[in-house]
Amino acid sequence: MVSLQTEQLPVKITVNTTIHNGSEKETYELITFGHFYQKANSVYLRYEEFLEEGTIQTIAKISGQEGSLLRTGAVKMRIPFRKNKTAIGSYETPYGVLELSTATSHIDHSFDEELKQGEFTFLYRLNMQGSVTGTYQLSIRFEEDHS
8 A cells, every 4th residue: 555655545435324223223325525545554534524514524544453533514523443442532512522432343444456445344332421322334435536
């Protein structure tokens, strides 16, 4: 991955989120564009989401068995991931900051240098203010954007 040490690869990104909460299951898909890059021993995906509330800039980072999702803009959220451990994050609302915690059972990434495509995957249980909100399966697939 030497070629991506300093340059950012423009990519088309498909984010799939499945949330299991008891017998309920919700699935969401987002297709957007962004950049994939590597700095030191970490890999990153940077992209924007456009919602009614405004634009959200997201950075997904993986470094070994740890990672994070940082969201700024219309939503401010820091979600940390540490495989087989619980990590504390935050979600800012107009009414104050809520504490998030994640119990991550799977974190991984792949990148095919030849095909210029890859995937970030996270499997975690999310708690907000001490209450379980569900088990999240997050898959972020990306491929070089030729447009």
